[in-house]
Amino acid sequence: MSVASSIPGLSTGTVTLVRREILRYVRRPRxxxxxxxxNNVLYFAVFGVILGERIGxxxxxxxxxxxxxxxxxxxxxVSNGFExxxxxxxxxxxxxxxHEVLTSPLSYGQTTFAYVAASTLRGVLVGVIIxxxxxxxxxxHPAYDLVSIAHPLYLAVALTLVAALFACIGVxxxxxxxxxxxxxVLNQFLIRPLVFFGGVFYxxxxxxxxxxxxxxxxxxxxxVDAVRYGFLDVNVLNPWxxxxxxxxxxxxxxxxxxxLVKRGYxxxx
Amino acid sequence: xxDTAAIEVSDLVKxxxxxxxxxxxxxxxxxxxxxxLLGPNGAGKTTFIEILVGLTRKTSGHAEVFGxxxxxxxxxxxxxxxxxxQEFNVDRFFPIRExxxxxxxxxxIPPEEAGERADEALKRxxxxxKRDERFDWLSGxxxxxxxxxxxxxxxxxxxxxxxxxxxxxxxxxxxLWNVVRDLNANGTTVLLTTHYIEEAERLCDRxxxxxEGSVLDVATPEDLMSRGTDTITITLADQPRExxxxxxxxxxxxxxxxxxxxxxxxxxGRAVADVVxxxxxxxxxxxxxxxxxxxxxxxxVQMTGDDASTARDGDAGDGGASDEESPAQAEVSQA
Numbered sequence: 001m002s003v004a005s006s007i008p009g010l011s012t013g014t015v016t017l018v019r020r021e022i023l024r025y026v027r028r029p030r031x032x033x034x035x036x037x038x039n040n041v042l043y044f045a046v047f048g049v050i051l052g053e054r055i056g057x058x059x060x061x062x063x064x065x066x067x068x069x070x071x072x073x074x075x076x077x078v079s080n081g082f083e084x085x086x087x088x089x090x091x092x093x094x095x096x097x098x099h100e101v102l103t104s105p106l107s108y109g110q111t112t113f114a115y116v117a118a119s120t121l122r123g124v125l126v127g128v129i130i131x132x133x134x135x136x137x138x139x140x141h142p143a144y145d146l147v148s149i150a151h152p153l154y155l156a157v158a159l160t161l162v163a164a165l166f167a168c169i170g171v172x173x174x175x176x177x178x179x180x181x182x183x184x185v186l187n188q189f190l191i192r193p194l195v196f197f198g199g200v201f202y203x204x205x206x207x208x209x210x211x212x213x214x215x216x217x218x219x220x221x222x223x224v225d226a227v228r229y230g231f232l233d234v235n236v237l238n239p240w241x242x243x244x245x246x247x248x249x250x251x252x253x254x255x256x257x258x259x260l261v262k263r264g265y266x267x268x269x
Numbered sequence: 270x271x272d273t274a275a276i277e278v279s280d281l282v283k284x285x286x287x288x289x290x291x292x293x294x295x296x297x298x299x300x301x302x303x304x305x306l307l308g309p310n311g312a313g314k315t316t317f318i319e320i321l322v323g324l325t326r327k328t329s330g331h332a333e334v335f336g337x338x339x340x341x342x343x344x345x346x347x348x349x350x351x352x353x354x355q356e357f358n359v360d361r362f363f364p365i366r367e368x369x370x371x372x373x374x375x376x377x378i379p380p381e382e383a384g385e386r387a388d389e390a391l392k393r394x395x396x397x398x399k400r401d402e403r404f405d406w407l408s409g410x411x412x413x414x415x416x417x418x419x420x421x422x423x424x425x426x427x428x429x430x431x432x433x434x435x436x437x438x439x440x441x442x443x444x445l446w447n448v449v450r451d452l453n454a455n456g457t458t459v460l461l462t463t464h465y466i467e468e469a470e471r472l473c474d475r476x477x478x479x480x481e482g483s484v485l486d487v488a489t490p491e492d493l494m495s496r497g498t499d500t501i502t503i504t505l506a507d508q509p510r511e512x513x514x515x516x517x518x519x520x521x522x523x524x525x526x527x528x529x530x531x532x533x534x535x536x537x538g539r540a541v542a543d544v545v546x547x548x549x550x551x552x553x554x555x556x557x558x559x560x561x562x563x564x565x566x567x568x569x570v571q572m573t574g575d576d577a578s579t580a581r582d583g584d585a586g587d588g589g590a591s592d593e594e595s596p597a598q599a600e601v602s603q604a
Contacts, residue, residue, distance in 0.1 A: 011377060012374055012377045012378065012379055012380075013374060013375045013376065013377050015374070016370075016371055016374025016375055016380075016383075017371075017374075017375060019374075020360075020363075020371050020374075023363070024362050027362075092360075095358070095361060096356060096358035097358050097359055097360040097361065099324060099354070099358045100358070100359075100360060100368075100371065100372055100375070100419075101375060102322075102323055102324060103322040103323055103324065103347055103350070103352055104347060104348075104372070104375035104376055105343075105344040105345065105347045105348035105375070105376060105377065106344075106375055107344060264326050268319075268323070268324055268325055268326050
């Protein structure tokens with residue numbers, strides 16, 4: 001039963017854990033995909049259509065519904081990537097069935113990768129659902145044209161990195177949490193403020209000097225700007241810089257995740 | 270059997286703050302052996318097991334499973350182990366067949382074979398017809414069976430059973446014993462922790478007695494049992510005026526209370542015939558008889574001077590079952 005033969009590429013063990021993690025949320029669409037769908041129907045109806053017609057952006061070159069669409073896609077991808085990783089790990093710890101994984105011959109890197117990969121996929125899927133909802137609202141509106149994607153490949157990479165970064169942060173949250181309240185605290189006091197001040201609902205250059213500068217401490221700014229560039233070809237920051245920051249941040253947080261899992265933080269004591 | 274031990278630990282230490290759960294544990298379990306780990310609550314049994322499987326980090330010392338260091342070579346060490354823990358730590362999201370498939374998959378077993386193994390393991394422990402149920406919907410006994418099935422699905426070289434029969438009924442206990450005996454006969458090394466000395470006596474080749482984080486002694490169960498005393502309680506048709514005379518080599522002590530005679534002996538199984546014969550020779554008629562075997566508590570009191578039925582603080586992993594009826598006592602009372 002040597003494990004050495006299964007190390008190259010994605011091993012059977014890694015694939016099994018990724019599959020288990022994906023099945024967990026795919027089989028519960030009412031808990032995982034329906035809430036963001038309904039939320040975003042409401043967002044697009046209120047911010048996109050009802051308020052959007054009264055809000056100008058980018059000198060009215062882009063309708064507000066289109067401006068807000070990439071931001072909402074990022075919001076969905078971020079919160080679902082984060083929530084999936086943190087919940088799945090914490091729930092496994094709470095009920096101790098994460099022991100099934102911990103007592104297996106998966107390496108610490110493989111274990112972390114599986115949680116991050118499955119959570120990233122959920123973030124991307126929710127992002128796609130939100131994009132479809134947004135496009136449906138846009139197409140249905142008599143005043144707007146059909147949406148096109150300016151840089152599809154860039155968008156795919158950026159959205160994946162966005163979801164992956166917050167899935168990696170979610171792993172830290174899932175390991176750190178001591179009860180379910182901790183997860184709520186993270187969502188309310190970390191993720192939500194980052195999102196709201198990350199340029200989802202307003203263009204970054206709408207801020208004054210100091211707040212504009214401070215915004216760059218918020219990773220969400222890079223994520224929203226990158227995804228908006230991918231969709232609409234409008235950006236405040238250099239899109240390659242945004243992609244680089246996202247990739248670097250994801251790599252750093254993933255490395256922290258692996259180190260924490262290896263140390264057994266939240267898992268073995 | 271090979272030269273490499275199934276488990277070899279030396280000077281193993283685990284500290285939780287000021288509490289020393291393992292205090293320089295030394296132990297060697299041979300390949301193919303059925304090895305028992307006996308000890309009161311808080312002795313460090315579960316901590317020791319958790320270090321082997323990676324659920325607890327050792328403070329210091331050395332631990333190997335089939336020659337694989339549990340820290341430096343943790344993947345091969347964990348791959349060799351199947352664990353049926355004390356606590357129910359099963360994935361609640363999936364039907365139990367899928368839970369077993371996942372566990373097999375984590376150990377590198379391809380999906381098709383994992384499915385076959387899951388079916389085989391469920392059949393082996395007798396819950397195959399529940400394969401599409403989720404864990405929460407199983408009865409307590411079925412949950413215990415599932416823990417064993419999950420441990421078996423990876424075809425481990427070392428099967429670790431942490432208090433597998435605590436609180437289960439006689440039928441289930443016998444079923445579990447049969448499955449585990451069969452596995453051991455086919456070469457699987459078994460490490461069993463139990464509060465029940467009778468269980469160790471029936472199953473184990475050798476047992477280690479643990480207390481306060483270290484091994485007090487390693488012996489065969491027979492040797493261990495011989496260190497304690499058994500009690501024969503006899504109800505007589507008449508009320509003897511005094512304690513009947515017995516062969517003092519076999520009987521340590523005897524007392525009479527009305528028509529009930531209590532005789533303390535080293536080995537109840539051997540002494541009972543002599544005691545009954547002696548009573549009949551003295552003209553007494555025996556109407557009822559009960560043999561109560563040495564209890565683990567008595568042996569611990571003898572070995573440690575402690576009251577072993579008292580759980581110690583700081584090792585919540587060792588569940589308390591010492592105040593429950595022992596398997597042998599239960600079976601005697603049901604007979």
